[in-house]
Amino acid sequence: MSGAAWNRNRLTEKLGIEYPIVQGPFGGFASQRLTAAVSNFGGLGSFGALNLAPEAIKEVAAEIRALTSKPFAMNLWVSMEDEGARRSDENAFRRSLSPIAAHFAELGAALPEYKPYSPTVRFEEQAHALLDAKVPVFSFIFGIPPREILQECRAKRIVTIGTATTPDEAAALRDAGVDAIAASGFEAAGHRGSFLRAAEDSLTGTMALVPQIVDIVDVPVIAAGGIADARGVIAAMALGAEAVQMGTVFLSCEESGASRLHHEVFLAKKAGHTGLTKGFTGRLARAVRNRLMEELNREGTETLPYPLQRGLVRHLTMAAEAAGRADLVPMWAGQSANLGACTDVAAFLKSLVEEVGEIAGPVTEWSAQRRWRSASA
């Protein structure tokens, strides 16, 4: 339809990638294989490192580098615990355990025991490990890293991608000088990375969020949330995004670290109805609306501060996974889970860029002109 190189823009230049397609980082389900597969194709693979100790971060970075010579991102959570996590006591633990206690008996698993919370890993230490490893791209959610970390990224030519769930957060990231901003819409899977207001008060649909952020920042915007096929990619570009971030569709790929149960839910197209809950980890996140979510979302149900609730629910998850009980496991998924079908990463991406390429040239050209017009207005 047009000879314009739709896939090349200032973001792909800066990142050194072929296609403006970012694989969303997923905390517990990242895999070196998936990250490398996306990067090898020419997109930006990402690895969610939030649970990794500094040494493990260096190891994973080395492992990814053994699988690809292309740029990739590692992702951290700037804020690693909620207020109140350190004060949370055994009584709170018992209150939050009680609504799920019967499931442990049902699964023949021992009830978890209370242990006082002590943080195992700090963001700053993780960030320094990333810097030491000189990962090509450092992406983050739940806040803005301290100034000295961002400065060191610039000094080491590590590209930074911050995550905004509202225009206000995008403005804060812009002022901090990040290189690109992921606009994370309400539709997205997993945690809402809000950091200025409560996540519940920051829910913005991708359709509304992307253009409002494009209008107030001068760095490239990466649209995230609800994008699972070529239509979503073109829509995001029309809204002014210079790249997309897709999470759920990659989670469904064979290469992801998702469990067998989780894969089965995607394959059976049973991930079509999702909801938001704090019940799985203590922070608001999107997953398939299953029995566990319904129970934990019931009015009056108490939830421990992050990451204590996550620790509590993980005990149940392990037993439920072993028993093949998808109704009792957090099944992270975005609102377009039923749209995307990915068995093999390279095959999925090949078909995606072919379809996108049919129309993306004129759309990206129009979008770029429009941004230019409004910037000079």
Add this chain to the structure above:
Amino acid sequence: MSGAAWNRNRLTEKLGIEYPIVQGPFGGFASQRLTAAVSNFGGLGSFGALNLAPEAIKEVAAEIRALTSKPFAMNLWVSMEDEGARRSDENAFRRSLSPIAAHFAELGAALPEYKPYSPTVRFEEQAHALLDAKVPVFSFIFGIPPREILQECRAKRIVTIGTATTPDEAAALRDAGVDAIAASGFEAAGHRGSFLRAAEDSLTGTMALVPQIVDIVDVPVIAAGGIADARGVIAAMALGAEAVQMGTVFLSCEESGASRLHHEVFLAKKAGHTGLTKGFTGRLARAVRNRLMEELNREGTETLPYPLQRGLVRHLTMAAEAAGRADLVPMWAGQSANLGACTDVAAFLKSLVEEVGEIAGPVTEWSAQRRWRSASA
């Protein structure tokens, strides 16, 4: 960019309009002038008639016809009261009045008195008035009209547009044989018209909702929610929609029936932060997050069933409007309120279709081909 007539498709054919742009109907703020202005331009003006008695519906239809010879829509709510409305008693009234009672004193207004609920108007009577008036287009939310009403629409060549907030609702509308489906995303202003599950469990972002509905229905889909400028229109078309419905941006036009206070909020760009509440009417709806919303959204606050809560809050609204208190009035707005700027309807639409026309040709062609490919796959 292309000579393709982006603005002509099977929906514009069926509706007999020039541009696939629908003005969202707004219950309390509809105006004959606005409806006619949009239709005169070549879009589809809509008039929210939910509060009108059958005789008034006929009068308004005649008034609109006096202002335009073009097609227009009138919109009804299929479900007009919530379960429990008839059983709701004076005690419930007092409990729901109590969190806002202080504002009446503050505004020097008398406290409203309890009156037992008696429905003033029934959907079936309203629908028959629309049929008698032979309005060109009958659009509706909150359900599906009885089969005989839809049959009469077909017999009278009245085009029907149903509203879906989830793919399941779209499937139900498709099975009922409506002519087009408005896919109403989470971002949209006003009431969530959900009718299969609770509105709270049906919140789907426009980016995720539109393609999932396009995939399962064979009638044209109208994308609604978060669309306020050319970018949103193009994005919607990329997602497979054959038209867009824009609400908030038209609400901000001089021609709309919105109050002076409401207009001022839009003009001052103070509608950027919206939220959902049942507190304003008893049904979940999106408006600017102001003091009244915060208070009514507080945990434990009781809300009367629709339409009783609406009646209660209207007393406060009238006093607050008179006192110029925007913080105590429901200020309906969608999540893209800050994107759109419309002072004059015709000028806004002229500039919109010019900008859309720069790129819509190839995008709509691609979309149509894609729909055709997937329908024949």
